[in-house]
Amino acid sequence: MEGKLYLCAVKDVWSRRIVGYSIDSRMKSRLAVNALDNAAARRGDLAGCVLHTDRRSQFRSRKLQRALNRHRMVGSMGRVGAAGDNAAMESFFGLLQNNVLNRRTWTTREQLRTAIVTWIERTYHRRRRQRPLGRLTPIEYEAIMTPPASQAA
Template sequence: MDEVAVADPASVVGVISDFRTEHGISHRVSCRALGVSEAWFYKHRTRPTRRELRRQHLIEAVKEEFDDSGGTYGSPKIWIRLVRQGWRVSVNTIARIMAEFGLVARKVRRRRGVTRPGKRLAAPDFVRRDFTAEAPDLVWCGDMTEIETGQGKLYLARVIDLFSRRLLGYAMGARHDASLVVAALHMAAATRGGDVRGVIFHSDRGSEYGSGKFRRACQKLGVTQSMGRVGSCFDNAVSEAFNSVLKVEYVHRHTFTSRT
């Protein structure tokens, strides 16, 4: 048969293959309709189609994002990152590729909270789960988390501004006590120039934040304490979210041989 000139063989081969896969139309019928021979089809079929090349590039991109995350990213987060790079793909396609190649996101083990409920009278909850602020230095929030090292646990206390979500102060040590949270508070105050009168400091009801030492530090700085309910992570959601991101994005990708 006289064959038509084909400017893009890969596209024609893809159409013929799709007709067979999706509609059950034989290669012979499709070739005749498109004016090419079966010999021509099988000759060009050995070359990857544009769709096959795109899929291969997508697979490589998914694997790269998964590896870069240290095996912690699932399909939703990988999908978001690829879309930002310009890929037009569904999250379900990402999930199928991950399943096909055995890319299973490593689950982050949830630990018990570091802070323990104190016996002292708790401060009122002035935040009431409204983790927004209209300006800097109106509301700060603080919490502690633990990091496993070869020398034992390292405790991190930090202070975040609810307006900017900026980390203002932090302190690390081998013990989670009042001195640690006071040190983080003092760093935050120094970051803001020392005058932080009127700031509301929100935390959980851990004994460190309810201690006399921390209360005195707040009073000296003119900071008003606010505390969420016992055992409710939602009452200090911003701090909990910070802990989660820190663990997933950094801590669980590294091994720390010492506390320093």
């Protein structure tokens, strides 16, 4: 497979669910905007939510700032050299590395894209039990903790 694939993901730290993501062959601001738009499409109204990022250029772009404003969200950036700020995402990407990327090689980008999406949607959300969630999966945690009226929406 020629070239790389880049993944930008948006994690809900309450349920530890990846609520939006985007995969592309280029790491541009559009990657971050697409991930944020994907999260908004899945979650609905994100007004007042905080998007915490590291200091990479795609997160400092005007395009992402406009997307944050469009969704009425607040942007937050980690401090330089403060690795703990992004620990939740670093943990997710470490799991992805160990469970998908280090397991085999792919001949096409589309195969790799499918493997990443399948792992997120099938394994990480529905099978991986997480200690901070009381040994529930993100999907189980949301189903139990979300009032029935808001689940219908």
